[in-house]
Amino acid sequence: MAPTAGGSEGKRPTLADVAARAGVSTALVSIVMRGAKGASDRTREHVLRAAKEIGYRPDARARLLRSSRTRLLGVQFGLQHPFHADLVEGIYAAAEPAGYQIALSAVAPSRGERHAVETLLADRCEALILLGPQAPAARLAELAAQLPVVSVARRLRRTAGVDVVRTADDEGARQAVDHLVALGHRDIAHIDGGTAPGAADRRRGYRTAMGRHGLSRHVRILPGGLTEEDGAAAARTLLGAGAAPTAVLAFNDRCATGVLDTFLRAGVAVPGEVSVVGFDDSHLARLAHIDLTTVGQDIPRLTSLAVGRAIERLEGEPAAETEIVVAPHLVPRSTTAAPAAGRGPAPG
Amino acid sequence: MAPTAGGSEGKRPTLADVAARAGVSTALVSIVMRGAKGASDRTREHVLRAAKEIGYRPDARARLLRSSRTRLLGVQFGLQHPFHADLVEGIYAAAEPAGYQIALSAVAPSRGERHAVETLLADRCEALILLGPQAPAARLAELAAQLPVVSVARRLRRTAGVDVVRTADDEGARQAVDHLVALGHRDIAHIDGGTAPGAADRRRGYRTAMGRHGLSRHVRILPGGLTEEDGAAAARTLLGAGAAPTAVLAFNDRCATGVLDTFLRAGVAVPGEVSVVGFDDSHLARLAHIDLTTVGQDIPRLTSLAVGRAIERLEGEPAAETEIVVAPHLVPRSTTAAPAAGRGPAPG
DNA sequence: CTGCTCTTCTATAACGTTCTAGTTCTCCAG
DNA sequence: CTGGAGAACTAGAACGTTATAGAAGAGCAG
Structure with a gap:
């Protein structure tokens, strides 16, 4: 028999229906459905078959209502x-x-x-x-x-x-700066995320990393944001200012994509003339035609820690409340390289 | 007193708690909470105050369990x-x-x-x-x-x-082709969406629209997909083939973005040398630095129809089941223009 | 005062589960 | 045959709501 189309008539089967069909009590059916102990293998099988036959499906809400948890x-x-x-x-x-x-x-x-x-x-x-x-x-x-x-x-x-679970944003920014400095860059700008979560830390990480490399006078922070739009606007500002940096650290991947796009349209080669680094290692960054160097956040770790902490x-x-900080890691791809000969110092 | 941190102890208040506090029955509290009629204004106010005082919040699950709906x-x-x-x-x-x-x-x-x-x-x-x-x-x-x-x-x-609620994908593709033809294009390629929902209709719409303009021999369909990656790959194929079309209709905006990017990197001007049209009018397309001509789907209408149909x-x-088809509309932006003089016929 | 209608309120039975506290049964040692 | 000890099963009370039926009281025509 095909079930009636639309299904609005005929209520959905309950524990009691299964019990009636199997000729046992509802409590026993409950035991079987939960896989709790207290039923013989024979009846277990019998009940499960009955349940399947009438298309029984446990009601999550009733279940939750009853159990204290x-x-x-x-x-x-x-x-x-x-x-x-x-x-x-x-x-x-x-x-x-x-x-x-x-x-x-x-x-x-x-x-x-x-x-x-x-x-x-x-x-x-x-x-x-x-x-x-x-x-x-x-x-x-x-x-x-x-x-x-x-x-x-x-x-x-x-x-x-x-409780807080977060990425060490300052550390991520530091890794990005270290990477760029190792490539030979000195004139490194940061397009920030304004008031977005993590933005303040990334800003601070950038600033202190620059300081540690003795590049404090090269610190340049442009107001940005978390969309492509924001990155594009900041990139236009950089180009308009005349003295473009040799490298840019963007707040996140979306922002970095906006920067890339603007540079490309203006005929500025990446990484030939300017290197660009993003943040997050989102799907965006991994796309072959973008292939963005970025700072990856450890998503499996962040999420399992968050869930674990809640449980x-x-x-x-x-x-007491805790703060768990997860380390990020640099993912070098093809938007970063040594600065052009005429603009930065020779490497080494 | 501040409530105890963590909140794990002290169960959440129930109807009965509110009733006890207000000195009325739970049934009456239920009436008040639902805003049903059957309570005087005076007691209504009284009960609401009591509820607020102990921080009562109705339990959606119990509520749903009880009511048949x-x-x-x-x-x-x-x-x-x-x-x-x-x-x-x-x-x-x-x-x-x-x-x-x-x-x-x-x-x-x-x-x-x-x-x-x-x-x-x-x-x-x-x-x-x-x-x-x-x-x-x-x-x-x-x-x-x-x-x-x-x-x-x-x-x-x-x-x-x-029930099905969908956009007239074939019609959308037609609008895109019409738009391009009106600009003077004849050599229009389509990067399709493979087996993705809607892809077959868009393909068909493209083909018949081309036919209606007498451009059947210019029909060119490249296997694509729904990601930037897919668009980029198809674009590389087009460039590699030597005879690039003057316009491209991509399966969706993401795909179109991949096309744009590849062209840009290869030094092919958009819309100077090639025009590009997307599909969906997603946020992506509206970004100022992409500013993609695209076929918009009517999201408010699609969703309100879907919900309405369910209700x-x-x-x-x-x-009986129905199929509701919603009209799309072309959103002209800056990635389409008349073809370059040497490549297409002069407009008019 | 009776009888009727309204309004306001209450007691109580659902809803579909799980849990607690039994009740049978079976098995086996003494 | 008695007396446990488990194992397998069940009756019935929760869980926090809403719905139904009805009680109590007010107002008012006859």
Whole structure:
């Protein structure tokens, strides 16, 4: 028999239906469905067959309602952010094997963080993982008073109860500068990310790295942002100023792509005349025709630590908030090279 | 007193807690929280204050469990797809005012469609909205037997019970060709999308439009795909072949971006020597430094129709499956112009 | 005062699970 | 035959809501 099309009639089968069909109690069916012990192999098999026959599917919400634990992690992410997409994938991968489910709630221009978090709370998530949250620290503290909260990629100075998992952004910027200096560059500019999460650290990392190489007088920071647009605008400023640097460290890959594009259109060869470094090692950077030298963030590690921290909080002793910092690593590709002979010092 | 940090202790307040505090029954509190009628203004206010004082928040799961209706729409989307992100935003915007909640489930390399749909079903979604589903038609039919299913952007030939909402891809390709022909182009190539949703229609639209302009012998279709990479590879093929066309219609914006980049690197001026048209009008296309002429899909309309169709199915008479086709529109920007004098015929 | 209608409120039974505390059964030592 | 000890199973109470049915009280015509 084909099931009736549309399926609106005929309620979905429940534990009781399976029990009736198998001739046992609902409690026993529950035991079998959960794989708990307390049923013989013979009945186990029998019940499973009955369940399959009538197309039974456990109701996650009823299940969660009953058990005191919901094993549900709420994740807030930015819809328009490719980097967040990568993080979400990592979070799924870390949470599901640990027996936790993920509830996603998106932030978009038309859907604020407040609303996103409200729906997660209404869904009875046990903990919140917030990707690059923009909410004020006070708001986060307020949330943390209700349930464990992990902030990923947004740094917070010891906000009560909020755990932080982030990349060592300053260290990443340092690696980029070291790489460029090793190639022979001295005139290295930085296009920053303004108030975006991590931007301040990258800016600081750039500045101190330059200082350590005795290049403080070459420090040049241009206001940027996290989109291609921002990078393009900054690149135009550089070109217009006449004295273009021999290398540019952009806030992130998207920003770097904008820089690349502008240089290309202006006939400035990369890496021939100017070297460019990005940040994130997103899919963008890996595309063969862009092939951007960049600073990679360790996504599997960031996400497994974030999930792990949330679970620890839920299952372990309530501890003080922690900040976990993950090391980035430089990924050299083809947008960096030694500076042109006439412009930088000869290498060595 | 500040609430205890971590919040793991002290269960979250329930209806009963509010009722106890306000000195009324839980049923009355329920009425007030839902805004249903049956309570005086005085008590309404009184109850709301009590709820606020103890920080009560309704439990969405218990609520859904009790009411026969869950008013929950399951949405499956591709994490790595910027176009899907735009669609999801539109779906939120269409569903929430109609009193429906959205449950998101992501598809990623490490998380297949099957798994994504399973979690949505377990969550008791009443209907499924699938963005560009890749599952075989038989599988979709099987799902449609259980609950209303809407496929967005993937065309299906009358699969039992599956509604389809999509853009008129052939028409979009036609508009692009018309635009190029009006500018004076004749030698127009198409980089296709292989087996991606919509690719076949765009291919066909291109071919028939060319035919209608008497340009059948100029038809040239190159295998492409939906990433920048694919576009770049096809562009290299075109350049290598010697006889480059005067215009290229790419499968989508990402593909077109790859084409642009390759041309730029090879010193081929756009639109000076070659015009390029994309598809989707994604954020990418609007970036000032790309400023791509493209065929726009009507996202608000696609999403509100998809949501509307799902809701109609849930609330109205069970009807036969429908296919709703939404018109695209050309968005002329700066990557198209009349062909160079020596290569195409003079305009007019 | 009776009988009726409204409004406001309450008691209680669902919803589909899981959990606690049994109840049978079987097996086997004493 | 008694007395446990497990194993296999079940009855019934949660979980936090909403829906249904009805009670209590007010107002008012007859």
